[in-house]
Amino acid sequence: MGDYPSPDRMKTPRLLIPGPVPLEGRVAEELAKPASPHYGKDWVATYRETQDLLRTLFRMRDAKVFPMAGPGHVGMEALVTTLLGPEDKALVIDNGFFGRRLREMLDAHQVEAFSIHGRWGSPPDLRRVEEVLSGTYVRAVFAVHSETSTGMVNPIRELGNLTHEYGSLFVVDAVSSLAGLPLPCDDWKVDAAFAASQKCLGGPPGIAPVVIRPSILDTIDSDRVRGWYTNLRTWDRFSEEWGEWHPQPTTISSNVFRAFKVALELVFEEGLERRLERHRTVGRAYRGALRALGFTTVPQEEDASDTVTAARPPEDIEAPKLQEGLREKFDIFVSGGLTELAGQILRIGHMGPTANPEDLLSVIEALGSLMKGSETGNAEKAVEVATSMTKGLTD
Template sequence: MKFKEINPSPRTLMTPGPVEADPRVLRAMGAHILGQFDPEFTALMNETMEMERYVFQTQNKMTYLVDTTSRGGLETVLTGAICPGDKVLIPAFGRFGYLLAEILERCGADITLLEREWGTVFEPEEIEEALKKDSYKAVAFIHGETSTSMMQPLKEIGEICEKYGALLIVDAVATLGGAEVHVDDWKLSACISGTQKCISAPSGSALITYNEQIGEIVKKRKKVEKGIRTADDVNGSLAGIPSNYLDLAQLEDYWSPRRLNHHTEATSMQYAVHEALRCIVDETLEARWARHSLNDKALCAGLNAMGLSIFGDIEHKMPVVTAINIPEGVDGKVIRGTLLNEFGIEIATSFGPLDGKILRIGNMGYSSQKRNILILLGALEAVMLQNHVKIATGEGVAAAMEVYKNAEK
């Protein structure tokens, strides 16, 4: 048998994830493998935790990685913090709110869904009204809903949850590293992200952080597996965490000075995340947020000048994802396919009630570059013209360039 060497076609990834990994990250992944308890490697783990705290804007001691995708990170935190029978409020304003419900229903939580039209976000008063009506252990929220391009303001909601004694667990998979996230200032009990979006590393690690309140819950659910437990390991008083691999209690010990031999760390992914976070620290969060914001303004200016309409509540649109309404009579899959096949640019369609109605453009991490924005606008214009869409020829790129020119003044 003979197989071809892996040699992927060059692509410009302008999707809501995955996006292009920073070349520095890819280089780091080629470094020599170290043993997981080699002092040199555990020092890298400690540095990763320190840089994560900066990116999450938190002082939480329990801030580390899980060797899984971002969805696995969500499941790790949710199934560790929420016990069977706990009541959880989930305000859903797109596909991924329903994912939180799916995960929690499977671990026996008592779910209440609060639903909003896709393309909008919740007002703080809606959350407070729900918390007045019933007592909830937690509220689980999406920060950046990539299925709709909406971003939920959270500062007031954090204060409301604190007022009513509810944990606030947040999915920041799409936003961390590209839009402002302030875990401590927003009073978030836990926050979860991934590596394949604004962090600009390959998919395969989840970044998590949680406060002492959740830490106490985890301690009460702790049960170290028999093969590695010691006489000092006593089972907690609450129901154990259902997953062994995604067990927050044992993962804590793995990342702590104890270095519990729970699993074998994905060494090359640890290198990747360490380097990706180092790149963020080097750029600074403020500069990174400003870069994403500027590229978003240029993209939106170009789309508007071209005559394409942007979907949803513009005031609450993410700076890292833009959704456009597909012109009437046009097949969105044809637009997406032509961009990919003729220009090597990948964007995304959508899900559920928005399937076939919008196209989604990512502006994330390493892919968030001036050249990518300008090339995408030019290619999109050509493809729209090929599909007989009436647009203002030549205006899109010119409008975006004007935004960049004004930013230099």
């Protein structure tokens, strides 16, 4: 189990929403250090090392990497504005809240977009994707990897193959998947992706890492790209022309950035494969234990994300009551459903530092206690499932 959880993590409240996550001790310490300049020799070294760590993490060998200051949305908007204009078409997988947000972003930039609608929690119909791609040239296909609103993963490898078959670019939202689920961008033909510091990466909110293939960025017609901050050509120009001193176009909080880098170092100290395995184990255990309690997960088991679980309680119990009970009686914070699923489900984050057996057991025990009297669930069985399925992590 290595360093998980560190002693700081054992304190309540337990923040088990699907991001931001609580910070590991070393990350929090770095964040609290005195501020330092966001330029100069020392800063450039930190910045370049961070880019290298991210390039390795996204598994995009020759990626141009831009650790942008801002939330995940800034990465999303940067890829939309840099790659597309009103003269372009795009296709978007719209089967959850964040798929819909991608669509909204494309609409805001007046990009003509085709949505592949799917039931929330169900994978997209790939035949429908192919139908659209074979009928119309779209410049880019957008998909969310781990759909945080439904706890499901979209079939990124299959979408990458299909997208490339029809000569389009493939852009992935890796906000709740990077460093929690496998995402080998080169192997899965992902051309550009963005993430956010505050989820599986275990950093404070505030950095949106973006990767893009150089062959794409270098051949974009500059006249077509709108915007300045979210224009990746701006970031690229600063990286080259100001690279020795100030490799990013604006101020970045040195504390947030350096704390984020420490969080990335922790990923590599644990080892990426080991970390993915930890998420796999904890994700499965959450779903197994919640089923024992009478919950139904929103996606099918084969489509479930190992970084966030979305599940419906048995019919005689209301999800918001459980959420409130966890908070009021146990000091445990989880999330509820968004828009279409509001009031119907619980969403529990198990990402980065929160993918651990102790947090899992505390939630399952607390839910078992809140659900006493429910006909459907079996609290003891749920604890047994949670314990036995994570045994490898506690040995």
